[in-house]
Amino acid sequence: MYRPFRVNKNIVAIIALSLTSIVMILALGYYEIHVLGNYEVALKCLNRLDDKQSLVEEITNDSQHILQRLMEDVSFDADEISEIKSRDLKITLNMVTLSKSNKTEAEEEAYKALDEAIKDLGTALMPMLLRNDHEALSIEGYHLILRNIMRSVHRYEKILDAQVDTVHNQIAAYFPVAHGNIGFTTLGISFLMLILTAIAIFYTRRYNFKIYDMAHRDKDSGLFTRQYFNEVVDDILAKSSDLRGYALIDIATINEVDGTLGAEVGDQLIADIGSRLSQTELGHEISGRLGGCVFIFLTKPFNSIEALNSDLERIFTLLKQPFVIKGYNITIDLNIGVSIYPMNHLKATALEQMSGNVLHLSKKTGLNRIDYYDDNIKDSISSNIEMSFKLSKALKDGDFYVEYQAIKHRHDSQIVVYEALIRWLDDGVVIPP
Structure with missing residues (x-):
């Protein structure tokens, strides 16, 4: 019966969750690489600016101290001169450090102006450092x-x-609430991804079970497929040497039901038969x-043929009970062919073939029978197969010919008619009728 294609909701859910997980992974990757990367750059920039501010502050303090001492009307002893030299050297080193740092265009111009002012301070210090003459410039000059x-x-x-304000604004743009939200945001995204992954795994496993059933179960009866x-x-059978029966059941009524009551009723009959055969008792x-x-x-x-017969009769009786489908009471006719492990064979496919042979001969004998495989059945089947092969070959090779036999009237022995008889010549020997 035709069954239209339907989109499986589980497949749609799995695809949607998978795509969502991929998007979340990409978003987290972008977050880690872009946002956190920019945050680290901003922090480093902020640290460099702090270092520059500290250098400028030290230069300012040392310059103020030196100039204030120069504007005092006193002589300098050796310790004071040594201190002034030390501060002057410190100013020089800080200016060198400041000159080597990366600077914007505006910062570069401010640095040049500061450098010129520091050079003027160095020029003013030369007389004092050389001959302790701090009056080389006037008070106004030092001012x-x-x-x-x-x-x-x-x-x-x-x-x-x-x-510094610009860098702080950049950091605030990435983290509006607080700079310490990095861990919480990452943790939240990771937790969300974990939930989505768990849901995807659940639906995937659920769908895999459905795929497993579709691959191994017959869609009409719900029973296992032959393979x-x-x-x-x-x-x-590989795990046990106990006696077991391998049985085939032929339901003769199904084709008749399909033809008279419709395919829908026939399909439901197959499903109901599968349901009865699924009963574990x-x-x-x-x-x-x-x-x-x-x-x-x-x-x-089983331990005896009687026990096997009892099990088969129970199944036979259950299947013979009427099926009620769409208001029809349907009683089926069936035949059961049985082979026995390990007496007849050790493999399932061979047992299936043997049970099929039994079923084939059983149907010719009559309906509603349970028959067992034996060697006579094998010989009969082999003989039938061999004869069928020979007949096909004889027909192909033209080994059949016709003989005519006269039929006479019983009173006067006059020929009334001729009877045409087919004869078979097999390897030079005529096969007798």
Whole structure:
């Protein structure tokens, strides 16, 4: 019966969750690489600006101290001169460090102005450092140098403060609430991905079970397919040497039901037969559908033919009970062919063939029978197969010919008619009628 294609909701859910997980992974990767990367860059930039501010502050303090000492009307002893030299050297080193740092264009101009003011301070220090003459410049001259230094420092600090504010704004743009939210955001995204992954695994496993059933179960009866049935049977038989019956059931009524009551009723009959064969209390281990009108099952271990007969009769009786489908009471006719493990064979496929041979001969004998495989059946089947092969070959080779036999009237022995008889010449020998 035709069945339209339907989109499986589980497949759609798995695809949607998989795509969502991929998007989340890409988002997290972007978050880690872009946002956190920019945050680290901003922090490093902020640290460099802090270092520059510290250098400018030290230069300012040392310059103020030196100029204030120069403007005092006193002589310097050796210790004071040594201190001034030390501060002057410190200013020089800090200026060198500041010159080597990366600077913006505006910062570069402010640095040059500060450097010029510091050079003026160095020029003013030369007489004092050489001959302790701190009166080489007037008080106004020292005040002018100090004002130039402070003006340059103020300009430089203003530029640095603006850069610090810009970096803080960048950090605030990435982390509006607080800078410490990195771990919580990452943890939240990871937790969400974990939940999505768990849901995807759940639906995937659920769908895999459905795929497994679709691959190993007959869609109409719900029983195992022939191939999987024999695989399971081989596995069962390999683990035990107990006697078991391998049975085939031919339901003669199915084709008749399809033809008279419709395919829908026939399909429901197959489903109901599968449902009855699935009952565990029947005394069989596993059941399946061979295809068409034929079902299969493997009995549980038995100790005698009587016990096997009892199990088979129980299944036979259950299947003979009427099926009620769409208001129709349907009683089926069936035949059961049985082979026995390990007496007849050790493999499931061979047992299936033997049970099929029994079923074939049983149907010729009559309906509603249970028959067992034996060597006579094998000989009969082999003989039939051999004869069928010979007949086909004889027909192909033209070994058949016609003989005519006269039929006479019994009163006067006059020929009334001729009877045409087919004769078979097999290897030079005429096969007798």
